[in-house]
Amino acid sequence: MFDDRSPIYHQIAEAIKNDILSGELGADEQVMSTNQYAAYYRINPATAAKGFQQLVDEGVLYKRRGIGMFVSSEARDMLLSQRRERFFADVVEPMVAEARVIGIPLDDVVARIQTLKGRESA
Amino acid sequence: MTFGIDIQNLTVRYPGVTAIDDLTLKLEGGKIYGLLGRNGSGKTTLLSLIAAYRKVTEGTILVDGRTPWENEELTQEIGLIRESSDLVIEGENVKGILRRSRRFRPRWDDEFAQRLIDLFELPLNRGVTKLSRGQRSALGITVGLASRAPLTMLDESYLGLDAPSRYAFYDVLLADYIENPRTIILSTHLIEEVSRLFEQVIIIDRGRLVAYDDTESLRMRGAAVVGPAAAVDDFTTGMTVLGEKRLGGTKSVTVYGDIDPDARSVAADWGLELSPVALQDLFVHLTKGDPA
Numbered sequence: 063m064f065d066d067r068s069p070i071y072h073q074i075a076e077a078i079k080n081d082i083l084s085g086e087l088g089a090d091e092q093v094m095s096t097n098q099y100a101a102y103y104r105i106n107p108a109t110a111a112k113g114f115q116q117l118v119d120e121g122v123l124y125k126r127r128g129i130g131m132f133v134s135s136e137a138r139d140m141l142l143s144q145r146r147e148r149f150f151a152d153v154v155e156p157m158v159a160e161a162r163v164i165g166i167p168l169d170d171v172v173a174r175i176q177t178l179k180g181r182e183s184a
Numbered sequence: 185m186t187f188g189i190d191i192q193n194l195t196v197r198y199p200g201v202t203a204i205d206d207l208t209l210k211l212e213g214g215k216i217y218g219l220l221g222r223n224g225s226g227k228t229t230l231l232s233l234i235a236a237y238r239k240v241t242e243g244t245i246l247v248d249g250r251t252p253w254e255n256e257e258l259t260q261e262i263g264l265i266r267e268s269s270d271l272v273i274e275g276e277n278v279k280g281i282l283r284r285s286r287r288f289r290p291r292w293d294d295e296f297a298q299r300l301i302d303l304f305e306l307p308l309n310r311g312v313t314k315l316s317r318g319q320r321s322a323l324g325i326t327v328g329l330a331s332r333a334p335l336t337m338l339d340e341s342y343l344g345l346d347a348p349s350r351y352a353f354y355d356v357l358l359a360d361y362i363e364n365p366r367t368i369i370l371s372t373h374l375i376e377e378v379s380r381l382f383e384q385v386i387i388i389d390r391g392r393l394v395a396y397d398d399t400e401s402l403r404m405r406g407a408a409v410v411g412p413a414a415a416v417d418d419f420t421t422g423m424t425v426l427g428e429k430r431l432g433g434t435k436s437v438t439v440y441g442d443i444d445p446d447a448r449s450v451a452a453d454w455g456l457e458l459s460p461v462a463l464q465d466l467f468v469h470l471t472k473g474d475p476a
Binding site: 067 | 215351354355359361362380381382383399400403404459460
């Protein structure tokens with residue numbers, strides 16, 4: 063589940079964001095408690111709490127006193143627009159750079175994208 | 185209930201060796217700590233002093249603000265299970281050890297002890313001297329956890345377990361810690377498996393404190409810098425270098441210390457790759473012997 067690439071609380075936050083993006087966690091749906099999460103993934107509860115707190119700070123989750131944490135209604139739209147903003151910088155630009163390095167003409171890349179697009183609309 | 189620990193200028197000398205060397209350390213109550221050190225680094229000595237198995241002769245140790253030595257009221261609330269055979273008493277069986285523990289431990293939980301016995305499939309009527317290494321470990325853990333001591337210390341006591349039992353132990357430890365918060369210190373030299381259980385990590389080497397920090401912060405503080413040798417050398421000048429490897433024109437240098445965003449963008453411009461270091465590797469680098 064977790065690797066050494068980044069802090070675990072950060073990976074926890076990312077995993078929950080992915081669940082919200084994929085629709086697995088819906089708006090106003092309750093998320094696992096930090097203790098349940100810690101026990102399930104065998105991590106320190108303070109680490110799990112840090113990940114959840116990050117999501118509360120970002121407005122992805124909200125707390126209901128004595129009950130737990132829930133997905134905020136605007137979370138999915140917010141995450142989608144963040145990911146869309148990052149898409150070109152995170153995905154397209156490195157792909158173009160890699161294509162240059164290994165000598166794939168950009169026309170070939172574009173052609174491939176056109177093929178995939180055709181397949182999708184077929 | 186949880187106990188904090190306050191250690192000031194603690195020193196222990198054995199003939200020819202300083203086991204604990206002017207150690208000062210303050211632990212807040214209620215967290216799970218990992219005490220990491222190589223064999224012979226002073227881990228067991230330190231824990232034995234905290235549990236008042238040994239007398240402090242230089243410096244001070246306070247647990248919950250009190251001195252543990254010859255303080256029965258306090259020591260019954262401090263649990264230490266060592267890997268060695270503290271519980272292996274000639275002529276005593278598993279049931280007998282549990283009976284003794286129940287008598288000495290004010291917060292002993294019989295029902296929990298029974299659950300652990302079942303989990304580890306411990307034979308109640310077997311003599312403790314006839315237990316396998318794994319069973320002795322399991323008995324140690326059972327006594328250590330079921331005591332519910334506000335300060336619970338397990339000194340490598342779970343290393344005798346096989347892998348499935350170790351994972352069962354991690355699960356039960358976490359679940360019980362969540363329900364009954366207390367200060368827990370786990371000492372180990374096998375880190376990767378347990379590091380995620382620790383809120384904070386203490387690394388000692390030759391009786392000295394080498395690192396003490398949040399597990400995550402510590403993990404992020406090490407980095408491997410990989411790239412063309414000259415650029416790597418330039419970039420790492422002035423940093424604490426823990427180790428280096430070279431393969432042809434490529435060099436990998438492990439550094440210890442915070443790398444700020446500016447430095448990260450410099451690294452990217454120079455074509456250097458920065459990657460995190462596993463806690464186990466960091467530990468190995470921080471505690472390896474001085475070059476002779």
